Amino acid sequence: MQQIASSSSAAREGGLKSVLQRFPFVPALIILVALVALNGFFEPRSLSFGSITGLVSTYLALMLLAVAQTYVVYAGDIDLSVGAIVSLVNVVIIVLMEKWGGGGLTVLAACLVGVLTGIACGVVNGIMIAGLRLQAIVATFATSIFFTGLALYVLPVAGTPAPEAYWLTYGGTYFGIPFVFYVVAAVALVLGILARMRLSTQLLAVGDDAMAAFQSGLPVTLIRIKGYVLCGLFSALAALCVTGDTASGDPLVGGKMTLYSVAAVVLGGSALSGGAGTVTGSVIGALIIGLINSLVFFVGTPSEWQNLVQGLAILIALMAGVLVSRGARA
Amino acid sequence: MSELLIRGARKAYGATLALRRGDLHLLPGEVHVLIGSNGSGKSTLCKIVAGSVKPDAGEVLLDGKPVTIAGPQAARALGIGIFYQELSLAARRTVAENIYLPALPVKSGVFVDRATLEEKARRVIADFADVAGEGFSADTPVETLRADQRQLVEIMKALATEAPVLIFDEPTSALDRAQVDRFFEILRRLKGEGRAIIFISHRMDEIFAIGDRVTVIRDGETVATSRIAETDQATIIHQMVGEREELATPSVAPAVHATSRATVLSVQDFSGPGFRNVGFEVAKGEILGFGGLHGQGQSSVMRAIFGALPHQAGSITLNGKAHAMRSPREAIAAGCAYVSGDRRRDGILQGRPLLENLTPIHFLRNRLMLARPSRLRERALKPLQALKTKFQALEQPINSLSGGNQQKIVIARWLIDRPDVLLLDDPTKGIDLAAKTDLFALIRELAAEGMGIVLYSSEDAELLNNADRILVFNSGSVTRELTGADRTRYNLYHAAYEAA
Numbered sequence: 086m087q088q089i090a091s092s093s094s095a096a097r098e099g100g101l102k103s104v105l106q107r108f109p110f111v112p113a114l115i116i117l118v119a120l121v122a123l124n125g126f127f128e129p130r131s132l133s134f135g136s137i138t139g140l141v142s143t144y145l146a147l148m149l150l151a152v153a154q155t156y157v158v159y160a161g162d163i164d165l166s167v168g169a170i171v172s173l174v175n176v177v178i179i180v181l182m183e184k185w186g187g188g189g190l191t192v193l194a195a196c197l198v199g200v201l202t203g204i205a206c207g208v209v210n211g212i213m214i215a216g217l218r219l220q221a222i223v224a225t226f227a228t229s230i231f232f233t234g235l236a237l238y239v240l241p242v243a244g245t246p247a248p249e250a251y252w253l254t255y256g257g258t259y260f261g262i263p264f265v266f267y268v269v270a271a272v273a274l275v276l277g278i279l280a281r282m283r284l285s286t287q288l289l290a291v292g293d294d295a296m297a298a299f300q301s302g303l304p305v306t307l308i309r310i311k312g313y314v315l316c317g318l319f320s321a322l323a324a325l326c327v328t329g330d331t332a333s334g335d336p337l338v339g340g341k342m343t344l345y346s347v348a349a350v351v352l353g354g355s356a357l358s359g360g361a362g363t364v365t366g367s368v369i370g371a372l373i374i375g376l377i378n379s380l381v382f383f384v385g386t387p388s389e390w391q392n393l394v395q396g397l398a399i400l401i402a403l404m405a406g407v408l409v410s411r412g413a414r415a
Numbered sequence: 416m417s418e419l420l421i422r423g424a425r426k427a428y429g430a431t432l433a434l435r436r437g438d439l440h441l442l443p444g445e446v447h448v449l450i451g452s453n454g455s456g457k458s459t460l461c462k463i464v465a466g467s468v469k470p471d472a473g474e475v476l477l478d479g480k481p482v483t484i485a486g487p488q489a490a491r492a493l494g495i496g497i498f499y500q501e502l503s504l505a506a507r508r509t510v511a512e513n514i515y516l517p518a519l520p521v522k523s524g525v526f527v528d529r530a531t532l533e534e535k536a537r538r539v540i541a542d543f544a545d546v547a548g549e550g551f552s553a554d555t556p557v558e559t560l561r562a563d564q565r566q567l568v569e570i571m572k573a574l575a576t577e578a579p580v581l582i583f584d585e586p587t588s589a590l591d592r593a594q595v596d597r598f599f600e601i602l603r604r605l606k607g608e609g610r611a612i613i614f615i616s617h618r619m620d621e622i623f624a625i626g627d628r629v630t631v632i633r634d635g636e637t638v639a640t641s642r643i644a645e646t647d648q649a650t651i652i653h654q655m656v657g658e659r660e661e662l663a664t665p666s667v668a669p670a671v672h673a674t675s676r677a678t679v680l681s682v683q684d685f686s687g688p689g690f691r692n693v694g695f696e697v698a699k700g701e702i703l704g705f706g707g708l709h710g711q712g713q714s715s716v717m718r719a720i721f722g723a724l725p726h727q728a729g730s731i732t733l734n735g736k737a738h739a740m741r742s743p744r745e746a747i748a749a750g751c752a753y754v755s756g757d758r759r760r761d762g763i764l765q766g767r768p769l770l771e772n773l774t775p776i777h778f779l780r781n782r783l784m785l786a787r788p789s790r791l792r793e794r795a796l797k798p799l800q801a802l803k804t805k806f807q808a809l810e811q812p813i814n815s816l817s818g819g820n821q822q823k824i825v826i827a828r829w830l831i832d833r834p835d836v837l838l839l840d841d842p843t844k845g846i847d848l849a850a851k852t853d854l855f856a857l858i859r860e861l862a863a864e865g866m867g868i869v870l871y872s873s874e875d876a877e878l879l880n881n882a883d884r885i886l887v888f889n890s891g892s893v894t895r896e897l898t899g900a901d902r903t904r905y906n907l908y909h910a911a912y913e914a915a
Contacts, residue, residue, distance in 0.1 A: 293507050298503075
């Protein structure tokens with residue numbers, strides 16, 4: 086009884102603080118709402134169902150990539166090869182689908198190979214970093230070049246189209262609901278399960294203090310490898326979405342997405358030093374980046390200024406997040 | 416019921432031999448005290464048992480059978496649970512998650528079973544519920560807890576393993592009296608259940624209160640094992656010290672008359688987080704003691720004077736000049752020095768060479784931009800020699816030294832340019848007896864040279880032996896001042912335990 090009483094009084098004392106502790110993505114959510122409102126103000130049509138579907142299908146890949154990045158960031162690691170994994174999986178499935186004829190079953194088979202490719206990349210990264218104890222930033226930078234090299238070997242020139250069966254499904258509507266929303270629902274379910282699994286807590290504990298986790302008897306190396314494997318898996322899923330969105334193979338398609346995924350994770354309130362974060366936050370972070378991009382477009386920024394405005398907007402979003410959490414702590 | 420026998424355990428870290436010949440015979444149903452000065456190898460011995468350090472030689476027998484303890488997981492499987500001196504907590508996880516981190520309960524194969532976790536954690540917490548203090552519950556993130564509460568979590572984590580062999584490496588260093596008493600009650604209960612318990616502490620009174628047998632380790636070798644009832648403090652200290660010089664007797668009655676000297680530090684109506692309306696003056700050459708139970712604001716007052724914590728009201732006058740002390744930088748410039756017992760947080764620059772650890776204050780106080788390494792080394796060496804620091808070279812990383820020697824480096828840093836006021840915040844935490852003696856001799860010397868010293872110690876004996884005056888803190892205020900012949904253990908306890 087005493088325990089219950091004391092914990093509830095603690096919750097009353099620091100309202101916002103305890104909310105932030107439990108849901109560190111709240112500042113990101115506030116920024117997201119603000120961006121949605123701004124988008125609606127400058128372009129009322131952007132709030133239509135069609136526009137939102139478009140936004141989701143374009144940025145679903147980045148959301149998944151941010152999720153992928155989150156699992157390694159949980160453990161205090163980082164993966165700069167996620168973009169390269171996206172490229173590699175993209176060209177692998179494109180080439181396989183073309184080779185196998187592009188029918189329904191072969192598309193599924195190609196996707197399965199793609200997912201296994203992503204997992205294999207994750208295993209490689211995990212063994213390099215957790216097993217051989219290489220520095221995560223440099224090692225994944227190196228593997229990113231390696232994976233890109235593989236992608237260029239598989240498909241030297243961009244442009245091979247995806248079979249119709251693939252992109253029509255991705256862009257299609259079933260029972261009145263666009264396919265991408267089924268994907269979102271399935272991913273949400275998987276993330277919900279993952280969040281309740283022991284692995285999530287273990288990854289966070291490792292990221293908090295790897296030595297403490299080791300002394301507590303956790304298999305630290307294995308846990309970090311599992312983090313990279315999850316990262317590879319979700320990168321592959323992101324690649325499937327990229328392929329559905331672009332409907333073609335491109336050995337460099339994921340390159341630019343890597344640092345966006347890191348930015349999304351940070352915008353979502355996760356600590357790059359590890360030990361704190363949520364996948365929900367990262368998904369919101371990816372949406373923030375997507376909305377900033379479309380806002381820059383809707384406001385009518387001249388093309389030569391778009392990068393500058395976009396960079397400033399991300400900086401402002403980061404600052405707003407920091408200010409909100411600092412205000413709550415004070 | 417487990418019997419543990421370690422024979423001839425040996426461990427070297429590079430050139431440093433941490434453990435030469437570690438022997439230990441642990442019986443079921445006993446609290447076996449392991450004692451030795453810092454760097455003598457007792458923590459290494461424990462880590463070998465816990466599997467986090469692999470011995471170079473020697474054998475471990477569990478119930479008569481030789482075993483190899485490959486890692487912390489293997490140790491757990493063999494029924495060995497450990498409390499670590501360096502805390503092994505994940506700061507952002509909750510109390511419950513931390514207690515059961517090694518073995519989170521799982522349901523339906525994959526999910527963490529939150530209900531069982533909380534329920535099990537509550538049961539462990541219940542043992543300490545009335546002494547844990549405010550804001551301690553199963554779902555509190557560990558980072559929001561006080562140091563003593565974190566130590567309790569660490570204890571609970573060790574208890575929750577329900578292992579037949581339990582190792583407690585300095586489990587009481589941050590606890591207050593009531594918490595220690597409760598912990599000892601639990602230890603006695605476990606002992607009654609037939610568990611074998613290794614207990615390490617630097618506090619003699621605790622050793623005699625809870626121990627059944629004691630094994631003394633000196634310079635990496637097991638020297639003797641005896642029954643507590645058949646030994647005494649002097650014998651144990653003698654075994655620890657060995658052939659070395661006799662320990663200097665503590666200065667029982669420091670004969671400094673504060674009133675006749677000039678005031679160097681004056682603090683008035685000082686209020687801030689964890690303390691209120693604190694006022695005192697420190698004279699040149701005086702050692703002012705802060706006493707009382709742990710965490711009654713002693714530390715916070717010092718940190719606030721040093722500018723490391725904000726204060727809300729009050730004035731600080733140093734050498735007749737008022738200072739706002741908004742940051743440690745300002746305090747250092749004004750002539751303040753602060754040495755904390757929490758070396759990892761406040762003192763050392765992890766992994767950096769000794770020279771870098773010795774010189775930051777020198778650079779700051781002299782506004783040096785450039786310095787000749789030879790001159791710097793010469794300046795740095797002087798205080799190190801005065802402190803009898805053991806080290807090989809100024810280039811070796813500070814982590815390669817034992818806790819006591821690390822603390823000497825931290826203190827030496829301040830002595831290159833003499834400060835006017837030295838704030839010592841439990842400076843001997845985790846330091847061996849010989850180093851403590853060196854340290855207090857030096858502190859007295861510094862006082863004699865005219866420095867004003869404020870000393871907080873969690874060990875009452877240190878305070879009584881070394882402070883000229885003692886301010887007893889209770890719930891953030893000074894409740895009593897003990898001077899002259901009033902400085903007795905009875906008066907100190909009386910004032911500390913009084914309801915504020």
